[in-house]
Amino acid sequence: MSELYIHNTVTGKKEKFDPIIPGKVKMYVCGVTVYDRCHLGHARAVVFFDVVFRYLRELGYDVTFVRNFTDIDDKIINRANKEGVFWKDLAEKYIQKFHQDFALLNVLKPTHEPKATEHIGDIIDFISELEKRGFAYFSEGDVYFSVRKSADYGYLSGRSVDDMRSGARIEVSEKKEDPLDFALWKKSKDGEPAWESPWGLGRPGWHIECSVMSQFYLGVPFDIHGGGNDLIFPHHENEIAQSEALAGNRFVNYWIHNGFVTLNKEKMSKSTGNFFALEDIYNVCEPRVLRMFLLSSRYRDPLDYSSELLEESKQAVFRLEKSITLIEYALQKHGVSSDKLDEKSYLDFCDAMNDDFNTSKAKALLFELVRSVYFSIVKKTPDTEAAKQLNTIYKICSILGLDLNKLVPVVVSVNDLNNFGADNISFDSLAGQESLTMDQAKEFALWRLYLRKEKLFDKADEIRSVLEKHNFDISDIQDATIILKI
RNA sequence: GGCGGCGUACCCAAGUGGUAAGGGAGUGGUCUGCAAAACCAUUAUUCAUCGGUUCAAUUCCGAUCGCCGCCUCCA
Numbered sequence: 001m002s003e004l005y006i007h008n009t010v011t012g013k014k015e016k017f018d019p020i021i022p023g024k025v026k027m028y029v030c031g032v033t034v035y036d037r038c039h040l041g042h043a044r045a046v047v048f049f050d051v052v053f054r055y056l057r058e059l060g061y062d063v064t065f066v067r068n069f070t071d072i073d074d075k076i077i078n079r080a081n082k083e084g085v086f087w088k089d090l091a092e093k094y095i096q097k098f099h100q101d102f103a104l105l106n107v108l109k110p111t112h113e114p115k116a117t118e119h120i121g122d123i124i125d126f127i128s129e130l131e132k133r134g135f136a137y138f139s140e141g142d143v144y145f146s147v148r149k150s151a152d153y154g155y156l157s158g159r160s161v162d163d164m165r166s167g168a169r170i171e172v173s174e175k176k177e178d179p180l181d182f183a184l185w186k187k188s189k190d191g192e193p194a195w196e197s198p199w200g201l202g203r204p205g206w207h208i209e210c211s212v213m214s215q216f217y218l219g220v221p222f223d224i225h226g227g228g229n230d231l232i233f234p235h236h237e238n239e240i241a242q243s244e245a246l247a248g249n250r251f252v253n254y255w256i257h258n259g260f261v262t263l264n265k266e267k268m269s270k271s272t273g274n275f276f277a278l279e280d281i282y283n284v285c286e287p288r289v290l291r292m293f294l295l296s297s298r299y300r301d302p303l304d305y306s307s308e309l310l311e312e313s314k315q316a317v318f319r320l321e322k323s324i325t326l327i328e329y330a331l332q333k334h335g336v337s338s339d340k341l342d343e344k345s346y347l348d349f350c351d352a353m354n355d356d357f358n359t360s361k362a363k364a365l366l367f368e369l370v371r372s373v374y375f376s377i378v379k380k381t382p383d384t385e386a387a388k389q390l391n392t393i394y395k396i397c398s399i400l401g402l403d404l405n406k407l408v409p410v411v412v413s414v415n416d417l418n419n420f421g422a423d424n425i426s427f428d429s430l431a432g433q434e435s436l437t438m439d440q441a442k443e444f445a446l447w448r449l450y451l452r453k454e455k456l457f458d459k460a461d462e463i464r465s466v467l468e469k470h471n472f473d474i475s476d477i478q479d480a481t482i483i484l485k486i
Numbered sequence: 487g488g489c490g491g492c493g494u495a496c497c498c499a500a501g502u503g504g505u506a507a508g509g510g511a512g513u514g515g516u517c518u519g520c521a522a523a524a525c526c527a528u529u530a531u532u533c534a535u536c537g538g539u540u541c542a543a544u545u546c547c548g549a550u551c552g553c554c555g556c557c558u559c560c561a
Contacts, residue, residue: 012490032561045561075559154489157556163488164557206559228561229491235560258561259491265553269560296509297499302492302554309498312510319509322523352500361500364508371508371524378524457519464521475522482523 001347002354004059006224007300009232009255010156014356017254019223025061027053028214028252030227030235031113033070034094035079038101039275040261040294040305041268045228047291047401048258048299048357050107052226054399055353065110066217068210069095072116072203077192087193088117101278104287106403112217116209120195123204123212126246127184135245139175141187143199147180150241156255157233182238184208207238211251215243225252229259230267258299265304276305288403289314295359295400316367317404318486320397322473323370325407325484327390330377338387345369345392349399359400366396410438412446413480414453420446430463436470438485445474445481
């Protein structure tokens with residue numbers, strides 16, 4: 001089997017993955033600032049790193065995965081003021097919402113999910129230490145990091161301090177010694193959330209919380225740090241600067257950044273209103289379909305959202321679910337089973353994932369497998385090879401976090417017609433139903449079977465069309481009908 | 487202005503120095519009372535454009551065009 005290669009933002013190349021401690025992986029992924037609902041862009045990042053988490057565990061690593069909440073920030077304060085609610089309540093509300101949204105998307109809980117406000121003491125210690133070592137300075141209640149003191153500032157995003165100075169549209173603050181310096185600690189105004197500190201009442205700046213929390217849970221250096229593309233600069237660059245200033249050595253070995261979800265080719269972004277909230281998407285498609293959609297392209301490429309593409313994913317998911325259902329039915333019927341995997345397919349899948357988490361290719365392999373196993377049971381009696389292939393399908397789905405809706409096949413056959421009283425049933429009672437239970441659907445499917453046997457096809461077709469309207473998928477095989485509730 | 491990414495069929499999307507995976511959609515067929523599913527066939531002489539290196543490039547190099555992102559908060 002191939003070895004895992006990861007595209008590292010620092011070098012712009014795929015590098016062989018070697019964890020610091022053999023067998024263990026320490027990974028930190030920037031979560032969200034909780035001041036609003038999550039949108040598709042957040043979902044992409046969260047789902048992708050969830051797959052990374054799952055796959056690393058599949059490879060046998062003991063993974064410590066930290067994903068934070070930034071629950072103190074200007075945006076939270078502003079939003080809370082605007083809505084007239086307590087900032088802490090606002091943050092909590094959106095943390096809850098985050099959990100709801102992503103539980104639906106079948107995202108696993110990270111090992112740790114810390115909040116910035118739980119680490120204020122650690123943040124203060126961190127800043128004090130930076131100050132002590134001359135990397136930070138106090139200015140009118142604020143504390144700033146001195147970017148010029150950082151020798152190789154800019155190595156992640158590939159920019160030099162001088163280039164940025166010339167073209168930057170950075171608003172110049174009188175308090176800063178240099179326009180590039182960033183706030184580690186901000187003096188709070190009246191009525192704003194505030195913590196006691198050596199510099200007076202204030203709160204942490206952005207960036208510092210991630211340095212502190214990653215170090216707290218993972219130590220320095222650690223293996224993987226991830227987040228969206230838009231965090232490369234300045235967020236991650238600044239994390240590196242402050243963390244490496246303190247540690248005196250490398251902060252992170254592998255930086256992974258995912259591409260954006262776009263809408264009409266433009267970045268989804270809350271500030272421009274160009275976005276779909278997850279909640280809204282859930283109204284038009286099921287979460288597992290969304291998950292399929294999010295994994296259908298490579299994580300670094302832009303992913304353009306459209307309802308057509310979502311529809312494609314929907315069909316893909318249904319095809320998958322229907323296929324495994326019918327395969328399982330055939331296997332059961334013939335009493336075939338296996339607890340093994342199809343090694344070749346599994347290794348192909350791992351090769352795809354080892355190539356910088358190529359989920360797009362993995363998805364293609366999945367469908368090849370589906371076709372292959374389907375073909376094998378259609379052409380001949382299912383054997384243990386088919387059972388192994390089916391196991392592999394489940395395995396791949398579980399690593400991708402595709403929580404398939406196990407369709408339960410219900411079968412009615414001509415044998416059931418013996419006790420069937422066609423006179424006791426009326427088409428009107430079918431057509432008039434608000435919704436149908438499976439038992440009712442089964443009864444009507446049986447009726448349809450009877451009608452077909454009597455060659456009363458028009459009526460039989462009407463029944464099918466009504467059943468389909470109620471989301472029952474009808475497949476005829478030989479002397480029986482398989483009913484699937486979609 | 488600086489830095490970075492992307493450009494493969496109708497759509498999505500892999501991929502490689504040796505002549506284009508897979509999925510959806512379409513078309514023709516097998517099967518079916520009709521469907522669905524499945525299967526078979528078919529859909530890019532071509533990988534944004536133009537040059538260069540090479541026996542050979544979509545794949546390497548260079549230039550051009552187009553789209554997008556970051557440089558301010560952002561997954």
